[in-house]
Amino acid sequence: MxxxxxxxxxxxxxxxxxxxxxxxxxxxxxxxxxxxxxxxxxxxxxxxxxxxxxxxxxxxxxxxxxxxxxxxxxxxxxxxxxxxxxxxxxxxxxxxxxxxxxxxxxxxVNSSAFGEKILAPSLNSLVYFTIGTGIGAGAIQGDTFIGGTSHAEMGHMFVKRHPEDLDFAGSCPFHGDCLEGVAAGPSLEARTGVRGEHISLESNVWDIQAYYIAQAAVSATLTLRPEKIIFGGGVMAQEHMMNRVRKQFSELLNDYVPVPDLTQYLQIPSIExxxxxxxxxxxxxxxxxxxxx
The missing domain is CATH 3.30.420.40 (ATPase, nucleotide binding domain)
Structure with a gap:
């Protein structure tokens, strides 16, 4: 059987x-x-x-x-x-x-990270972020999830505020302006009164959001040094967002440590x-x- x-x-x-x-x-x-x-x-x-x-x-x-x-x-x-x-x-x-x-x-997100590792067996380490209604992240080293007393909660890390976003209190019910509070999908409507799918690509709110997501990638890079960081979720399904995040990441990291080519290092999931x-x-x-x- x-x-x-x-x-x-x-x-x-x-x-x-x-x-x-x-x-x-x-x-x-x-x-x-x-x-x-x-x-x-x-x-x-x-x-x-x-x-x-x-x-x-x-x-x-x-x-x-x-x-x-x-x-x-x-x-x-x-x-x-x-x-x-x-x-x-x-x-x-x-x-x-x-x-x-x-x-x-x-x-x-741990399930997604494990799946990405299965799909790319040559990878030994990776971090997987979901940027959608909420934000979560899973990290894997070898076949082991990174975590001690419990699973990681990187979606609620605190980030430096964008200078054009200082008046926004954030939308996280626990922490206000943590990463999820300023970069998850609902933060777009909370700022603008308009759902994300109806916001013009010319709006600077996308660069503000990318600034926070790029900070999360820099933090993951400096603390975990993964071989790849993968971004899933509805917000990152938009091609323009990955390009914005890569640009912001490069500026924030400022060549402090070497990373692979960003088109390979910061990627969307392997399968839709x-x-x-x-x-x-x-x-x-x-x-x-x-x-x-």
Whole structure:
């Protein structure tokens, strides 16, 4: 019997569930909006129950913060998220109550980072940022996620304010003007009153946003020295944004340390629609299955 592996990319806006084979190829998937926890997770359970008997493990990459410490009383919980109804919810407990399978639990950005590593096996280290409704980042060295007491929360690092943006208080409910508060998608509308897709490319708000994202890349470069930094998420899906970030990065780093050519060093994901998270989850589920055998 061929073994199947499951992936849940639990995003703040939507859930993407998928089943893949031992070659990490997607065989079937389903996408649905992120609603109340019980309703959303029940849809995930119903999807995976179609594959009972062949499905041997699942990996979950979730929006955060989450508790990934397997020795913690709240392991598997979504913790202090501002997303309504999801705070302190036992996601893995809900899933395991109906799907008696080995499960691996991490952040969505860690799943994406792992997927990018699988897709480029020559890489030993990378950092993956998602710049969308929120901002998160995962870092990987070898086959290990960077983190100690918990997962990284680089989306909430503090950044130097752009001189033309000093009056904007930021939109993060916890920190105001942290990276997420000044550079995530909602910050565009919070500043201008206009949704990002309707803002002219000539507006300087894009350069302001790129200034903050470039700072995150400089910080990651100086603290972790990765071989590559990858930017996913809806904000960075716009080609003009990557060009702006590279330009700002070059000016901010000011040749302090050597980095590869920026067209290779600062990149978008290897595959569209954040499917690197699904590939990463398949690989993590496969690894968890082999550990539990």
């Amino acid at each position: 061929s073994k199947l592996f499951g992936s849940i990319e639990a995003g703040g806006t939507k859930f993407v569930c998928a089943v893949g084979n031992e070659s990490l190829m997607i065989l079937e998937s389903a996408t649905f909006p992120t609603d109340k926890p019980e309703e959303t997770l029940q849809k995930a359970v119903d999807f995976f129950k179609q594959f009972e008997g062949s499905l041997v493990a699942i990996a979950v990459g979730s929006f955060g913060p989450i508790d990934v410490d397997i020795n913690s009383d709240t392991y598997g919980f979504v913790t202090t998220t501002p997303k309504p109804n999801w705070g302190n919810f036992d996601m893995i407990g809900f899933l395991k109550a109906q799907l008696n399978l080995p499960m691996f639990f991490t952040t969505d 629609n954040n499917a690197s998270a699904t590939v990463g989850n398949f690989a993590l589920a496969k690894r968890q299955y082999e550990i539990n055998r």
